[in-house]
Amino acid sequence: MQKLVLIRHGESVWNHENRFTGWTDVDLYADGCEQAKCAGQLLKKQGFTFDAGYASVLKRSIKTLHILLEELDHLWIPVIKSWRLNERFYGALQGLNKQEIINKYGIEQVQKWRRDPNEDPPPITKEDDRYPGHDIRYKNLTEVELPLTENLKQTMDRVLPLWNNEIVPVLKNKQKIIICAHGNSLRALVKYLDKLTDEDVTKLEIPTATPLVYELDDELNRLRHYYLQ
Numbered sequence: 375m376q377k378l379v380l381i382r383h384g385e386s387v388w389n390h391e392n393r394f395t396g397w398t399d400v401d402l403y404a405d406g407c408e409q410a411k412c413a414g415q416l417l418k419k420q421g422f423t424f425d426a427g428y429a430s431v432l433k434r435s436i437k438t439l440h441i442l443l444e445e446l447d448h449l450w451i452p453v454i455k456s457w458r459l460n461e462r463f464y465g466a467l468q469g470l471n472k473q474e475i476i477n478k479y480g481i482e483q484v485q486k487w488r489r490d491p492n493e494d495p496p497p498i499t500k501e502d503d504r505y506p507g508h509d510i511r512y513k514n515l516t517e518v519e520l521p522l523t524e525n526l527k528q529t530m531d532r533v534l535p536l537w538n539n540e541i542v543p544v545l546k547n548k549q550k551i552i553i554c555a556h557g558n559s560l561r562a563l564v565k566y567l568d569k570l571t572d573e574d575v576t577k578l579e580i581p582t583a584t585p586l587v588y589e590l591d592d593e594l595n596r597l598r599h600y601y602l603q
């Protein structure tokens with residue numbers, strides 16, 4: 375039996391301000407740093423150790439992992455950063471206040487944008503400052519990989535190559551890993567690992583900075599999973 379830990383970043387400044395974030399590189403809010411510290415202490419208390427960590431290329435994920443590993447005295451382990459773990463690209467909603475968008479379009483439409491796995495948020499154009507093609511960190515991505523918007527299925531399609539090609543071999547090699555990512559990139563991964571239907575995943579919410587432990591068999595089938603409390 376092998377354990378894998380998934381964790382969403384701590385509360386960010388835009389989580390706090392209730393704004394759609396997506397690929398916007400927003401920092402952790404002070405509370406978010408504290409949450410990351412607590413998650414690290416919890417993992418330490420329960421005897422967790424890791425051989426490697428995975429994060430997105432967004433600072434709220436990278437910093438959460440760093441703070442947590444510091445608590446574990448594990449800053450020395452390799453940390454692999456991948457755009458594939460980024461939050462779902464929220465298109466033209468990025469930066470907007472969630473309540474204002476609800477007031478404008480109604481709760482039903484906003485809930486669809488947020489939770490229906492097939493619903494695309496309104497797209498941006500390539501001229502938009504928010505287009506990832508303008509950001510140096512994405513210079514090696516192909517045009518097809520650079521999103522204008524993303525639904526959860528598309529997020530899953532770009533998370534899974536990292537899972538299958540890089541993370542699975544590491545897990546099969548009995549390495550203990552922690553993946554620090556985002557609400558929707560983790561929902562995509564959990565949908566895959568738990569074989570959730572489209573209907574099931576609409577109800578799935580992943581809390582910030584709470585370690586989600588998967589116990590896996592040798593074939594990496596899920597035996598059970600639980601949040602560390």
Ligand SMILES: O=C(O)[C@H](O)COP(=O)(O)O
Pocket residue numbers: 393394395396461462464488556557558
């Ligand atoms: O990108 C965001 O705004 C959040 O991280 C996730 O938001 P959601 O819960 O609205 O999908």
